[in-house]
Amino acid sequence: MSRIDSEPSLHDEAARAGWLYYVGGMTQDQIATELGVSRQRAQRLVSRAMAEGLIQVRLSHRIGSCMNLESALTERYGLTRARVVPALGPGADPVRATSPAAAAELERMLRMPEPKVIALGTGRSMRGMVDALEPMEAEQHRLVSLIGNIAPDGSASFFDVVMRIADKVRAPHYPMPVPVISTTAEENAAFHALAPVRRVVDLATKADVVFVGVGQMSNDAPLLADGFVTRSELDEMQSAGAVGEVAGWVYDSQGQYLEVGTNRRTGGVRVAPGLPRPAIGIAAGHSKVCAIAAALQSRIINGLVTDETTASAILTL
Helix, strand or coil, rough: CCCCCCCCCCCHHHHHHHHHHHHHCCCCHHHHHHHHHHHHHHHHHHHHHHHHHCCCCCCCCCCCHEEEEEEEHHHHCCEEEEECCCCCCCCCHHHHHHHHHEEEEEEHCCCCCCCCCECCCCCCCHHHHHCCCCCCCCCEEEEEEEEECCCCCCCCCCCCHHHHHHHHHCCCEEEEEEEEEECCCHHHHHHHHHHHHHHHHHHHHHCCCCEEEEECCCCCCCCCCCCCCCCCHHHHHHHCCCEEECEEEEECCCCCECCCHHCEEEEEECCCCCCCCCCEECCHHHHHHHHHHHHHHHCCCCCCEEEHHHHHHHHHE
């Protein structure tokens, strides 16, 4: 496989500068520092990016170094799809970088004329994707949630995305009407025994394409921060080797789902590893590197949208 020259071109520099300015919200002084150029050159690069149409809210020029990382990830993990976007620099929220690219991937699926069942996880990355999604008519498809939409206090889960997407694309949608994590395994089984729930579970299990976030299971785990697991439950799963979770289902460093902790009480459908349908993970950030790598290794996900810093870290493991 031929590799793209890693030496940055003028278009590369202009595209990167435009991305940092319009998506990353950086000042020209910050861009100059990030790229190692003068402020005047940074200003010219940003202007060039706009003048040549490289930035139209989304990045329309494929930066060579990002494409190299896409090729390397695809080769190592046998991916069906890889999108690597420029990083926004230290301290920036990586969701801002991945959201436009993730939205473009979902839009590509939604524009297909053949009816598809599209299964969706939850989380900040997924919420960012929805916010960046262009409105369209996609009534031929069905959208289904992989994970319960009821939070511990009985409220709707804040990061549930199925209904938000449906509002934008006018597609039939099927929320998963169960708690994200039930109090007991028996309660979880009772919810899943209900006929409407069984129909949604069956639809999600047969999905043609999957879009999910990837959560870490370190001490800053989203499941802990959002109140879905307790500190003691997280400790138990960490002791069992937990490194990541997809749609609430926790797995170890080999990408194998655990049979302990909240996995006994999680609502919804596990993303089955190794299936041929696209399963696109949307995630970036230093804390998520091990979780993403494990999900790629076991093929819980077989596609990835991430930023270049995260992609490079995954490839060094």
